[in-house]
Amino acid sequence: MFFSEKQNKGTELRIKAKKILFRKKSKFQKIEIFESYDWGKVLMLDSLFMLTERDEFFYHESLVHPILSSIKNPENVLIIGGGDCGTLREVLKHPVKKVIQVEIDELVFKASLKYFPWVKKIYKDKRVSFIFEDAKDFIKNAEDKFDVVILDTSDPVGPAKVFYKKEFYEDLKKILKKNGGLAIQAESPIHHLKRIKKLYEILKDEYKSILPYLSPMPTYPGGLWLYLFVFNKKIKMLKPVRIPKNTRYYNKEIHFSGFKIPEFLKRIFGI
Numbered sequence: 001m002f003f004s005e006k007q008n009k010g011t012e013l014r015i016k017a018k019k020i021l022f023r024k025k026s027k028f029q030k031i032e033i034f035e036s037y038d039w040g041k042v043l044m045l046d047s048l049f050m051l052t053e054r055d056e057f058f059y060h061e062s063l064v065h066p067i068l069s070s071i072k073n074p075e076n077v078l079i080i081g082g083g084d085c086g087t088l089r090e091v092l093k094h095p096v097k098k099v100i101q102v103e104i105d106e107l108v109f110k111a112s113l114k115y116f117p118w119v120k121k122i123y124k125d126k127r128v129s130f131i132f133e134d135a136k137d138f139i140k141n142a143e144d145k146f147d148v149v150i151l152d153t154s155d156p157v158g159p160a161k162v163f164y165k166k167e168f169y170e171d172l173k174k175i176l177k178k179n180g181g182l183a184i185q186a187e188s189p190i191h192h193l194k195r196i197k198k199l200y201e202i203l204k205d206e207y208k209s210i211l212p213y214l215s216p217m218p219t220y221p222g223g224l225w226l227y228l229f230v231f232n233k234k235i236k237m238l239k240p241v242r243i244p245k246n247t248r249y250y251n252k253e254i255h256f257s258g259f260k261i262p263e264f265l266k267r268i269f270g271i
């Protein structure tokens with residue numbers, strides 16, 4: 001049996017399943033986890049591939065380490081979305097004091113705890129608190145200020161539509177520390193240029209620096225993924241002060257190579 005994701009009108013990615021492990025509809029989305037032949041266990045939300053055990057580290061390491069490695073004493077981190085806890089696993093490789101993860105769908109977390117081994121290892125970490133609510137509500141009432149806010153969100157459908165609204169980024173500014181920054185998963189430069197342009201137009205009105213970063217991501221649309229590191233102060237480049245040891249993709253060379261951007265993207269970002 002194959003599971004497939006429609007990546008565009010005429011493009012699909014199919015992954016052959018050995019065994020279906022979990023299949024439920026929460027009040028927010030359809031959640032499926034299956035064992036595959038080539039990619040380990042796979043998480044799908046509303047028929048979109050969110051994570052495979054074989055290649056998730058490209059994405060989670062690229063979303064977290066370029067920004068966190070560049071902050072000397074990162075105390076408070078907020079993760080928005082991230083129900084599969086791959087992002088949380090990478091954040092905890094840094095000397096953070098407190099991590100709050102705001103995931104709208106507790107069932108994504110519960111299913112990930114059951115089927116993805118890294119979750120069991122980290123979810124009892126004393127530095128972590130889980131909040132299960134819509135992030136757009138959480139940030140309106142948040143008391144804490146954060147060094148880094150990480151948007152590990154799904155594609156802009158269903159509950160994730162909020163992440164493409166100007167108001168969301170205005171509210172985010174209020175909970176960022178003076179030198180704090182955002183790490184945003186900003187979709188595929190191959191298939192989602194319209195979304196990227198829309199997000200960039202929103203961000204450039206609200207923030208002073210937007211640093212684009214790229215990494216391979218085999219099972220996401222186009223196999224190439226974009227991240228945006230965003231600050232309310234003028235920054236030209238993120239320089240690492242710490243490189244976490246136990247990574248599988250990220251290292252000092254990758255840190256700098258990820259910021260090398262091709263011409264078609266430079267034109268979008270006015271670089």
Ligand code: SAM
Pocket residue numbers: 028045049050051059080081082083084102103104105108133134135136152153154155158159160161162185
């Ligand atoms: N890494 C995946 C990707 O880039 O496609 C997405 C990671 S994670 C699975 C996305 C999470 O965002 C999902 O668990 C989803 O439930 C959560 N999410 C979507 N909208 C949300 C919202 N408004 N507030 C909080 N979490 C949300």
